[in-house]
């Protein structure tokens with residue numbers, strides 16, 4: 001089955017003519033952008049949705065997606081309409097771009113390299129991706145594929161432990177919402193999600209942010225088994241924080257902002273969140289607890305998310321403006337990145353977070369490890385002046401204190 005590529009600029013570029021990248025018009029990327037194709041409805045129709053490797057050589061030819069026909073999810077008409085509102089603008093992208101960010105990773109910390117051609121190519125691709133899909137894959141990020149696999153494997157090992165063992169690190173309000181949650185305890189828009197997870201957050205000492213952070217104060221609950229869990233994850237977190245800082249430097253340049261726009265008071269002390277997530281096989285969930293969605297449609301809360309997902313299961317779906325769900329199918333060794341609510345506010349909507357959800361209809365248990373790079377916990381994020389100027393001069397969003405946004409989500413995300 002051969003598919004046509006859809007790489008044209010689209011309605012998401014609704015500020016067309018606008019100049020960015022330090023006010024030089026954006027030329028076509030010199031480096032060819034690669035795109036990963038997979039629409040959920042085609043996938044369902046054909047059972048296997050692998051783009052022709054001759055067209056998109058980066059898709060995984062080895063990937064076999066066993067998927068029974070799956071009905072379109074029941075999204076009420078009214079929310080379909082509201083999802084298409086300008087607040088959830090997304091272009092009619094059919095594919096998610098894949099960006100080799102190695103020039104950025106290698107050069108972005110050297111101010112003398114800010115004009116480097118390879119780096120500017122990456123910056124242009126980030127700009128396109130953030131305007132269009134709001135999602136992109138990164139390769140050349142410097143994190144070894146073996147570490148990415150090890151992190152997923154240790155997560156899988158934990159989730160395969162007996163329930164009593166997992167409940168030793170149970171998340172509760174007393175634990176600052178840190179720890180293990182069972183399938184169905186996380187809810188999205190009132191509906192239980194079919195995933196289990198361990199949630200970890202930047203540790204918060206009592207009193208650190210006054211009343212603001214009270215519900216989330218504490219340190220993380222790591223399991224005793226597998227034995228090197230905490231050491232492995234702490235190393236992984238520190239690598240992903242640094243990688244995210246670099247990608248945010250690239251995104252700052254893409255917006256035409258100073259390199260360090262997401263440092264200092266905005267994200268110089270970036271709060272991080274790590275979710276280790278397991279999506280069981282549907283048949284393994286008792287029928288009376290079962291819903292059809294692994295994680296309901298949502299946007300992420302902060303600046304940038306990096307998802308390390310299993311190599312062999314298509315389950316993460318990203319919504320385009322027409323309401324089609326496009327698969328972020330696995331591309332081994334890459335992270336799937338997406339932008340969050342704080343970047344929307346800061347950029348006055350130039351970059352918008354995209355709705356996404358997870359449906360595991362495969363016959364395999366799926367693991368993903370999502371790292372969220374956020375603003376400073378106490379950052380008051382509001383549209384910056386130069387982004388307002390580029391978008392008609394009026395602030396489209398009110399000021400948000402990131403920590404308040406997070407705490408409000410955390411307090412309503414769980415039924416325990």
Ligand SMILES: N=C(N)NCCCC[C@H](N)C(=O)O
Nearest residue numbers: 187188189273298300301413
């Ligand atoms: N930290 C982040 N971004 N977690 C995303 C979880 C999304 C599902 C959640 N129940 C919700 O409704 O937001």
Ligand SMILES: O=C(O)CCC(=O)C(=O)O
Nearest residue numbers: 275307309316358368370
């Ligand atoms: O499991 C995934 O692929 C994504 C999970 C996700 O979107 C989230 O936790 O915010």
Ligand SMILES: [Fe+2]
Nearest residue numbers: 298299300356
């Ligand atoms: Fe998400």
